[in-house]
């Protein structure tokens with residue numbers, strides 16, 4: 001990072017930052033890219049609108065007890081890219097139970113949150129056989145583990161709704177557990193099998209079967225991002241709004257930003273974006289018609305994570321959503337997946353999902369209503385809860401229509417890679433999976449550093 005001596009676009013030298021690569025979005029993939037580029041000897045500037053790095057990774061610390069609750073990312077795979085990254089950051093990992101972030105044993109009350117009533121009969125099939133059948137099928141498509149580099153034509157089985165696929169290949173026994181891994185994607189059984197395979201990947205099921213998921217020894221999954229913040233120092237521009245992105249200048253990529261200490265002009269040789277590529281997330285960008293057409297195809301779920309108190313629900317209880325009349329009792333959405341006691345007395349974590357984003361206020365109102373329905377139905381003597389913390393993870397899970405898939409959507413998307421000095425990473429380009437996104441980002445690095 002160097003400062004220039006002449007003004008550009010009305011910015012005086014102190015407000016102009018030049019760098020090799022500007023990384024827009026400092027969540028899972030952006031932070032990884034920034035640290036790796038730094039280690040490859042390149043200068044970086046990372047921009048994020050939040051006041052922290054990490055995106056979907058957020059650990060809530062109860063001020064009274066000091067207990068941590070993971071609101072987002074729970075675990076990573078035991079693979080070299082993960083181990084190397086954590087070693088670099090100086091953060092220790094250990095094997096963890098993926099089933100839940102806390103340590104307290106819970107009693108589950110199965111409830112259909114549409115009514116608040118207990119569900120008395122829940123489908124129970126052969127989980128082991130269901131998983132074996134799932135693994136046998138997903139193993140036919142090894143390329144899905146690395147990217148969206150799909151064959152043409154796309155195999156028909158990948159294009160049928162997952163509910164039909166479950167019946168076709170006798171996966172019934174595993175549906176409940178697969179749905180837990182598919183949390184956040186919206187109506188699970190209606191999604192095309194392709195997208196279920198991307199989120200509930202072979203790697204994720206293998207890690208479950210081999211019981212080698214990794215989490216931080218400190219029970220604080222923000223630790224790697226706190227370490228990255230220290231390494232990047234003032235090269236991480238946090239609480240910063242992107243005002244414009246201009247990739248047409250002979251000077252390089254010009255990004256105007258509003259930082260807490262004023263407006264700055266970043267001039268970079270290349271751009272790595274990890275911002276979820278929805279048009280509403282990219283105001284001020286010089287997107288061309290092709291980019292606009294491609295990004296406007298994306299459909300997303302709404303996914304909301306919160307911690308609530310004053311619920312009236314006793315500690316140690318998990319109220320889990322099951323559809324009373326849905327196939328295999330998969331929870332009906334919109335609705336919470338669960339209201340779950342944390343390690344901190346009186347605090348409950350809630351994950352709420354909608355087929356499309358509904359806005360924070362509506363999501364909060366829906367969560368309150370869901371908890372109150374437990375009382376109306378006579379299931380639990382609940383009270384009106386209060387939010388301790390609320391995070392929107394929306395837009396979550398990037399999908400496109402069957403028609404777009406058949407007309408080569410991902411070939412068009414991937415053709416953007418490297419054009420206009422711009423590289424793209426993040427969940428929309430591969431999967432909602434930090435470990436896999438680090439692998440994906442790693443593979444972009446040779447092209448990014450070329451010529452720098």
Ligand SMILES: Cc1cc2nc3c(=O)[nH]c(=O)nc-3n(C[C@H](O)[C@H](O)[C@H](O)COP(=O)(O)OP(=O)(O)OC[C@H]3O[C@@H](n4cnc5c(N)ncnc54)[C@H](O)[C@@H]3O)c2cc1C
Pocket residue numbers: 024025026027028029030047048049050053054055056057071072073074075076184240241242274275276281282303305393396425426427428431432433434435437
């Ligand atoms: C509840 C939950 C649990 C999860 N559990 C796991 C898990 O256990 N293991 C796992 O591997 N994955 C898990 N995931 C998925 C994982 O979080 C994502 O796959 C990963 O974070 C995606 O990384 P990303 O870089 O694409 O997006 P993000 O991490 O969301 O990063 C995007 C960044 O861009 C920033 N940004 C967005 N718009 C703008 C803008 N206009 N201007 C500036 N900055 C912007 C955001 O603030 C964010 O920091 C979980 C996700 C959720 C929601």
